[in-house]
Amino acid sequence: MKRHAAITEPRWIRYLLIGISILFLISFLITPLILIFVKAFEGGIGLYLKAFVEPEALAAMRLTALVVCIAVPLNTIFGLCASWAITKFEFRGKGFLLTLIDLPFTVSPVISGLIFVLLFSDKSWLGGIFYNLGIQIIFSTPGIVMVTTFVTFPFVARELIPLMQSQGIEEEEAALTLGATGWQTFWRVSLPNIKWGLMYGIILCTARAVGEFGAVSVVSGHIRGLTNTMPLHIEILYNEYNFTAAFAVSSLMVFGALVTLLIKHYIEWRMKGEKRL
């Protein structure tokens, strides 16, 4: 769009700002990304692929997949319930609930991990109960799933609440007057209205669940082939100076992140399209 000189900045300022942004992106984002792939393929494609067939690498990928498969659906359901409650009903303590939802964003993941260690260690009251039942939580898969769920739980709710607030409840009321049950109203009216927002939240939640390091690191115990997720596995490989393998696994995660970005971009484009209608 061509704009009049009077309402825009001089040319040199524009080019300077654009130049700084591009320089920054190249040095801090694009170069490292390329370097990851360069490093990963340094030893040739054979060595690159070998990094994935290691039993420990496979176990880490399996564990990460398992954690995502539990944490993301849980947070999707939680996010739907919370945003539904906050936007469709009036009740006391609404503001407090909203603040609580933000808590995992404000607390450092390491501290989140430590809280779970305190809660569920063998010597704590709650951990003792599980210990007597023969269930180990800390330094085991349940603990990793729990902290990941905790750290990622605001994503879906935070995405849905503003969307649902802007939509109001008139369409739901209309569905009720037309004879629809609560369940039918949810599936036929509410859910289609928020589907892109929900997808967006799930994508962000998944990306974070895959990549979470700090909190998981605290509760995992780093047991090879058992409690190492992909980020933890990368750290171990790196500490052992096995750079090629470390960067190979990293490149897989980067690839995943890029795909996520693409999906996110597509969803944003769809949401914008829907708003314009």
Place this chain on the structure above:
Amino acid sequence: MSIIIQNVSKAFGDVDVLKDLSFEVKTGELIALLGPSGSGKTTLLRSIAGLEVIDSGNILFHGDDTKDKTVQERQVGFVFQHYALFKHMTVFENVAFGLRVRDKKSRPSESEIERKVHELLQLVQLDYLGKRYPSQLSGGQRQRIALARALAIEPQLLLLDEPFGALDAKVRKELRKWLRRLHDELHITSVFVTHDVEEALEVADRIVIMNEGRIEQIGTPEEVYHHCANAFVYQFIGNVNLFHGRVEDKVAHFGNVSVSLPETSEQETKDTVFYVRPHDLDIHHSAPDSTAFKAKIDHVHLAGPVVRVDLTSEWGDPVHVEITQDYYLSMTFQKGMDVFVSPKDGRLFMQDYSI
């Protein structure tokens, strides 16, 4: 279907929005709930639909209490002010919604649904829009689709919440004429909420005028227009001039004007307000009788079917008068001129009546 509203009350927190309301809607009637914003008319309409729960009293459909009936069971057609069409469905699917959500036993076949939807779309004269999405329609078209959708469930009662409130003036006028014709065709008992006096007077069989959760007057458009029950209705139903004065010994005093009131039963001295519509005032060059008072012309508005004249009375109150174009031309009134104003008609309300 007839509706009986019996002693209905409702509060939101500390605020009483409906205060012991009672009235009746006869089968096939078109009723307007008219009132300023905050008068409780929308709350009453939503209570009839079952979207709000009343605190006390009864709402009877056909003589049966609706207390334990859910929104779905009441089977009322409800039209929302902002249409509330389902954004992600086509016009066709919007209208078909009420038929598709029925349980298996009573759900019509696909071909039956199709026939019914097209019939309704033809009724609202928008059959050619079936494949469009609500966002592709104008406001007036959306509201007609919303009406077709509400009619799809074959309601015994149609409730409309400010149905034309979000439309521009011209479309509003067309649509309300159309609603009246539609009602004459279908004869569904209907209640609509409006704050537009003209709309209520033109469309409704009877009007329920509400204010602060109470009913001020119920009557046909002619009754409420010509026989206002009280000062509130008189002021709400049209433009009005207020003259504050006192009644003493059966004589009312307003500024320098005195009017004897031989029929009043008031014995003691009381404050009073005289209400006169702008078209019930005349302007003269000389005083025609003892009820005339002096005034100065501030402004003359010539655009429109009548001439509107703004004046200031000799005791400093603003006065608004409407005269015909012909009369204005024959009398040659001008800005700044001193003239006499006299009332042809008006109503006296004692001041202890709170408005």
